[in-house]
Amino acid sequence: MSKRTTGLLTLIAAGSLALAGCGPALAAENHVRAPVAQVKAKESGLKTAVFAGGCFWGVEAVFSHVKGVKSAKAGYHGGTKRQADYKLVSSGITDHTEAVKITYDPSQIRYDQLLRIFFSVVADPTLRNRQGPDRGAHYNAELVPLSAEQRKVARAYLAQMKRSGTWDKPIVTDIVPAKTFYEAEDYHQNFAAKNPDHGYIVRWDAPKVAALKEFYPGVYRASFLKD
Structure with a gap:
């Protein structure tokens, strides 16, 4: 998130947002209704x-608003314990990607439904090594199944997405082997809930939560998860 740190977002007169010192405002992310699994x-x-x-x-902000999700923790996946440090990860020199580990109740929200939410309002599956305004392999979109059932469902859903024609560009999101997940520093946990007026949250993450509410009102929870 070096771009978030070095390029804080500020309001401009027209009511849109721009990256300070980086020219005109970036276009909003496109949210699409991914197919039912x-x-x-x-x-x-x-x-x-x-x-x-x-x-x-x-x-984390999106999954925190999904009914059936019991916890959502920001962290680092793919690298070593020594590398699991924000300054190192955000520099792009580690093997980690920024990730979120969630605990959920399948009787309320299934894994395939979480996948649909993820690709509808969180991640653009046609982008590699970047999402939104952030660039680098540590911002890559990846699925990390933690069971054989999740792996089977994830593979089937990615194949279905590729056949669906919902996206104009090729689907490039990968399924990667599960490695140790390291929780991020405390100040990253529940960041959107604690910092609703932060420029980055207003510009990039609040619209994701709004899209969740619009697309999937039946699973939307108005309040954030609490620690």
């Missing part, structure tokens, strides 16, 4: 899953 997840009991979809602030 043809392969449904068959799970019971509380489950966990890891999603990497660019800046973990927005990924």
Whole structure:
């Protein structure tokens, strides 16, 4: 998130937002209704899953508003414990991607439904090594299944997405092997809830939550998860 740190977002007179010192405002992200999964997840009991979809602030914010999600933790996936440090990860020199580990109740929200939400309002599956205004491999969109069932469903859904014609560009999001997930520093946890007026949250993440509410009102929860 070096671009968030070095290029804080500010309001401009017209009511749109721009990256300070970076010229005109960037175009808004496009949110699309991803297709309903043809392969449904068959799970019971509380489950966990890891999603990497660019800046973990927005990924966490969206899943925090999904009914059935019991916890959402921002963190780092793919590298070593020594590398699991914000300054190192944001420099782009580690093997980590910013990610979010969620715990969910499949009786309320299934894994395939989480995938649909993820690709509808969180991550653009046609982008590699970037999402929104952020650039670098640590912002890549990745699925990290934590069980054979999740892996099967994820593979089927990506294949379905490629056939669907919903996106004009090729689907490039990957499924990656699960490695140790390291929770990010405390100040990154529940960042959107604690900092609703932060420029980055207003510009990039609040619209994701708004799209969740618009697209999937049946699973939308108005309040953030609490610690």
